[in-house]
Amino acid sequence: MPKFENVRRVRHSPENMFQLVADIERYPEFLPLCEKLVIRSRRERGEKSLLVADMTVGYNVIRETFTSQVLLSPEDNAIDVKYIDGPFRYLHNRWNFEPDDADGCQVRFFIDYEFRSIALGLLMGSMFDRAFRMFAEAFERRADRIYGEKPTG
Numbered sequence: 001m002p003k004f005e006n007v008r009r010v011r012h013s014p015e016n017m018f019q020l021v022a023d024i025e026r027y028p029e030f031l032p033l034c035e036k037l038v039i040r041s042r043r044e045r046g047e048k049s050l051l052v053a054d055m056t057v058g059y060n061v062i063r064e065t066f067t068s069q070v071l072l073s074p075e076d077n078a079i080d081v082k083y084i085d086g087p088f089r090y091l092h093n094r095w096n097f098e099p100d101d102a103d104g105c106q107v108r109f110f111i112d113y114e115f116r117s118i119a120l121g122l123l124m125g126s127m128f129d130r131a132f133r134m135f136a137e138a139f140e141r142r143a144d145r146i147y148g149e150k151p152t153g
Contacts, residue, residue: 003112004132012143014077014097014105020143021079021095022072024053030142032131033057040067047075052084059127064120066091077105089114109136 010017027034036056043050049072056065066086072079077098083091091113098106111132115121 002114002129003110004129005110006108006133006136008107008109008136008140009100009104010107010140010143011104011149012147013103014099015074016147017097017105017107017139017143018072018074018077018079018095020146021097021139022049022074024051024070026142027055030138032134032138033059033127035063036065048073059124062120062124064124068093083113087116087120089116107136107139 012020024037025039027037034055035058036054038054040052040054051070051072052067053070054065054067056063058064064087066088067084068091069082069084070079071082077096079095081091081093091111093111093113094108095110096106096108098108100106109132113128115124
């Protein structure tokens with residue numbers, strides 16, 4: 001039952017980081033292991049959006065596609081992902097974007113998952129762990145490209 005949690009301070013607003021992470025269709029452009037992402041459906045519920053999406057991840061010759069429900073909650077600066085179908089026994093993922101000063105925020109990323117197959121877990125598990133560690137950097141680099149680099153201070 002692998003879990004990974006990361007808190008990273010970035011020089012962008014919670015709102016900007018929320019929008020960047022919520023733009024899931026762009027993930028294949030910059031996110032490690034993500035080869036394809038297709039949104040199956042999108043429903044608006046007041047301020048919130050509920051998406052169902054298929055993500056294809058790959059490493060060497062292995063390709064797996066899984067379906068998730070993504071709840072975008074801009075008023076809470078939170079994104080919750082629930083696993084629906086694919087190679088996992090379960091997968092829970094949550095993003096929070098918390099202000100920490102006038103120009104930045106704390107990005108909190110949490111994921112808890114388990115592969116259905118022990119063999120697939122052995123093949124993909126260590127790569128997933130490494131990829132999750134690279135996610136925060138990938139999103140921060142993308143934010144710098146989109147919103148501009150801000151001086152540390």
